[in-house]
Amino acid sequence: MAQPALDDLDLVLKTMATTIVDNAHYFADLDSVVGDGDFGFSLRNGFEVVAEEYDTFDRSSVGSVLKKIGLVISGKVGGVSGPIWGTAFLRAGVKAGDKTELSADDVIAMLRASVEGIMQRGQSALGDKTLLDALIPAIDSLEESFSRPMDDHGVAAVQEAADVAVKAAEDTKGMLAMRGRAAYTGERSRDSVDAGATAIGVILQAISAAWRDKYST
Ligand SMILES: Nc1ncnc2c1ncn2[C@@H]1O[C@H](COP(=O)(O)OP(=O)(O)OP(=O)(O)O)[C@@H](O)[C@H]1O
Numbered sequence: 001m002a003q004p005a006l007d008d009l010d011l012v013l014k015t016m017a018t019t020i021v022d023n024a025h026y027f028a029d030l031d032s033v034v035g036d037g038d039f040g041f042s043l044r045n046g047f048e049v050v051a052e053e054y055d056t057f058d059r060s061s062v063g064s065v066l067k068k069i070g071l072v073i074s075g076k077v078g079g080v081s082g083p084i085w086g087t088a089f090l091r092a093g094v095k096a097g098d099k100t101e102l103s104a105d106d107v108i109a110m111l112r113a114s115v116e117g118i119m120q121r122g123q124s125a126l127g128d129k130t131l132l133d134a135l136i137p138a139i140d141s142l143e144e145s146f147s148r149p150m151d152d153h154g155v156a157a158v159q160e161a162a163d164v165a166v167k168a169a170e171d172t173k174g175m176l177a178m179r180g181r182a183a184y185t186g187e188r189s190r191d192s193v194d195a196g197a198t199a200i201g202v203i204l205q206a207i208s209a210a211w212r213d214k215y216s217t
């Protein structure tokens with residue numbers, strides 16, 4: 001019988017992969033303002049493989065599927081995003097290990113492990129104007145929601161986290177880029193939103209919509 005946690009994970013990961021493929025041009029355009037415009041296409045190189053081959057991955061545990069995705073991303077995604085996103089999946093996979101079901105605490109611990117991996121790999125921190133500036137507030141929001149009683153399978157919690165990410169991504173406009181190619185542009189980087197942070201908002205909105213479709217009554 002299919003394990004509930006693995007079914008949910010399939011939904012989240014497949015939604016994430018197709019959203020990245022569908023938004024490759026948009027994400028690349030965002031990166032072209034102060035970067036080199038490769039971000040959306042780099043990510044697509046990895047996530048189109050994830051989308052196409054997902055059903056062949058070893059899905060015997062949460063860790064096995066996440067680690068496999070980490071390897072695919074590390075191998076296929078160029079630039080700085082390959083190591084960053086690859087590490088994020090690997091760290092979440094290592095944290096989940098051979099679990100086949102996840103508690104709310106497990107989910108938060110996996111997301112925090114991803115963030116730690118990104119920070120180490122990217123030598124980056126909150127406030128550097130990167131995807132972390134959307135991801136960390138979204139995880140904070142999710143953790144806060146999970147600490148309250150929920151009777152809707154987390155539908156409202158996931159939507160709130162997605163909204164927090166979108167707002168946080170918009171707020172990267174005005175910030176000075178400290179990492180990646182955008183940092184080379186100095187003060188000019190303040191005039192636009194960060195591509196990675198915006199991508200996190202778009203991906204979380206898509207996951208939230210899929211989650212609502214599955215669970216809202
Ligand atoms: N050191 C870093 N740590 C965390 N996130 C980063 C870092 N550098 C860039 N990013 C994120 O990655 C996004 C850009 O990804 P991309 O792969 O295009 O990297 P880049 O900075 O343009 O460098 P390159 O094109 O050489 O890989 C940025 O919008 C930002 O959110």
Ligand SMILES: [Mg+2]
Pocket residue numbers: 031035036037038039079181
């Ligand atoms: Mg780039």
